[in-house]
Amino acid sequence: MAVQTVASSTDSVNLGPAAALSCRECGHRVPLGPVFACEECFGPLEIAYDFSGYDAEELRKRIEAGPANIWRYAPLLPVPADVADKPNLNPGWTKLVRADNLARELGVTGGLYVKDDSGNPTHSFKDRVVAQALEAARAFGFTTLSCSSTGNLAGAVGAAAARAGFRSCVFIPHDLEQGKIVMAAIYGGDLVGIEGNYDDVNRFCSELIGDPAGEGWGFVNVNLRPYYAEGSKTLAYEIAEQLGWRLPDQIVVPIASGSQLTKIDKGLQELIKLGLVEDRPYKIFGAQAEGCSPVSVAFKAGTDVVRPQKPDTIAKSLAIGNPADGPYVLDIARRTGGAVEDVTDAEIVDAIKLLARTEGIFAETAGGVTVGVTRKLIENGVLDPAKTTVVLNTGDGLKTLDAVAGTGVTATIRPNLDSFREAGLG
Numbered sequence: 001m002a003v004q005t006v007a008s009s010t011d012s013v014n015l016g017p018a019a020a021l022s023c024r025e026c027g028h029r030v031p032l033g034p035v036f037a038c039e040e041c042f043g044p045l046e047i048a049y050d051f052s053g054y055d056a057e058e059l060r061k062r063i064e065a066g067p068a069n070i071w072r073y074a075p076l077l078p079v080p081a082d083v084a085d086k087p088n089l090n091p092g093w094t095k096l097v098r099a100d101n102l103a104r105e106l107g108v109t110g111g112l113y114v115k116d117d118s119g120n121p122t123h124s125f126k127d128r129v130v131a132q133a134l135e136a137a138r139a140f141g142f143t144t145l146s147c148s149s150t151g152n153l154a155g156a157v158g159a160a161a162a163r164a165g166f167r168s169c170v171f172i173p174h175d176l177e178q179g180k181i182v183m184a185a186i187y188g189g190d191l192v193g194i195e196g197n198y199d200d201v202n203r204f205c206s207e208l209i210g211d212p213a214g215e216g217w218g219f220v221n222v223n224l225r226p227y228y229a230e231g232s233k234t235l236a237y238e239i240a241e242q243l244g245w246r247l248p249d250q251i252v253v254p255i256a257s258g259s260q261l262t263k264i265d266k267g268l269q270e271l272i273k274l275g276l277v278e279d280r281p282y283k284i285f286g287a288q289a290e291g292c293s294p295v296s297v298a299f300k301a302g303t304d305v306v307r308p309q310k311p312d313t314i315a316k317s318l319a320i321g322n323p324a325d326g327p328y329v330l331d332i333a334r335r336t337g338g339a340v341e342d343v344t345d346a347e348i349v350d351a352i353k354l355l356a357r358t359e360g361i362f363a364e365t366a367g368g369v370t371v372g373v374t375r376k377l378i379e380n381g382v383l384d385p386a387k388t389t390v391v392l393n394t395g396d397g398l399k400t401l402d403a404v405a406g407t408g409v410t411a412t413i414r415p416n417l418d419s420f421r422e423a424g425l426g
């Protein structure tokens with residue numbers, strides 16, 4: 001693996017409690033740097049922390065006194081202690097909505113919540129992960145931010161780069177939703193459409209990293225992936241803190257590459273180990289669209305092998321046919337007693353409308369996937385309606401308007417009362 005960094009030395013890298021990179025497969029450790037695969041076994045690298053010296057009560061107080069964004073959890077993230085003073089988009093601390101109307105529709109009696117990440121600066125959960133990658137890029141001396149994206153990531157990178165004074169050049173499949181394309185282009189960086197699907201885009205970016213053309217570039221989800229991925233832990237921290245420092249019984253999480261789901265589990269485990277929450281069982285459920293369901297298919301088949309698929313679904317933000325973290329998602333779903341399930345495009349649209357009509361939350365297709373899967377898992381008796389359940393909405397419906405095309409005015413009338421009465425609305 002070519003280690004390319006423009007910093008003169010990474011010896012002095014200060015990323016807070018991040019101590020090293022460690023291989024998820026063989027445990028081999030290497031110093032912090034812009035690398036993502038183990039030199040011994042090619043397994044994925046992840047951040048190893050030094051959390052020694054933390055006292056649970058002090059840490060909880062420090063977090064509660066922190067800013068209303070992800071940086072309240074800086075002591076648990078790979079970022080310098082003064083991160084909140086640097087120019088970034090300060091995402092996070094989004095609403096945990098108690099969804100009683102939706103609960104009634106679905107028959108949930110144990111408390112149903114929607115963690116609504118459409119409230120982030122670029123209207124998706126991706127601002128959380130990009131914020132971590134940005135700090136790593138600063139630490140390693142990169143000046144250009146890049147990514148392979150299914151849409152939301154491109155916007156999050158463009159915005160973060162604009163704010164922090166980086167150049168950005170991001171890559172997307174050419175056929176994305178207009179809302180995602182505009183969101184990715186508006187911040188002034190370069191946006192490149194690739195003739196192919198996300199897996200083609202990702203393969204291209206891997207080639208670019210090894211080429212002089214990509215030298216000095218921080219690809220947030222490739223060579224900065226170990227740092228990027230940690231941002232998803234903040235969803236776990238926030239959910240637990242917003243529930244009063246308590247673990248939910250069940251969480252329903254969308255799966256694209258599977259990174260978010262695995263890091264939510266990592267975050268919950270850390271909270272237990274640090275003594276911030278009581279250690280009690282929780283179940284993690286993964287949600288996919290039927291048109292891109294490699295992890296769900298493997299789960300149901302009872303295998304560890306995730307067979308790549310060619311995606312064909314309206315849930316484009318989740319359309320990764322060869323999910324890097326698929327096997328780890330299977331492990332977590334099985335270990336916690338959860339499951340992985342999928343829903344059709346029609347069920348996704350129904351679920352978007354259901355969430356909007358019951359809770360006033362307009363989710364993007366990924367939110368339709370989690371709500372749809374939640375409904376299906378309850379109907380199938382897999383998800384326990386008597387338990388506290390958190391469903392993630394990771395993006396904003398305004399970015400995927402095509403999915404609900406046909407939703408519109410109840411009636412068009414002339415501007416007079418007769419016409420209004422004729423329409424049967426008075």
Ligand SMILES: *Cc1c(COP(=O)(O)O)cnc(C)c1O
Pocket residue numbers: 124125126152153254255256257258259260261317318364366394395
């Ligand atoms: C990227 C994304 C996800 C999850 O991505 P992972 O690759 O599984 O971490 C979920 N929802 C939306 C809207 C996304 O854009």
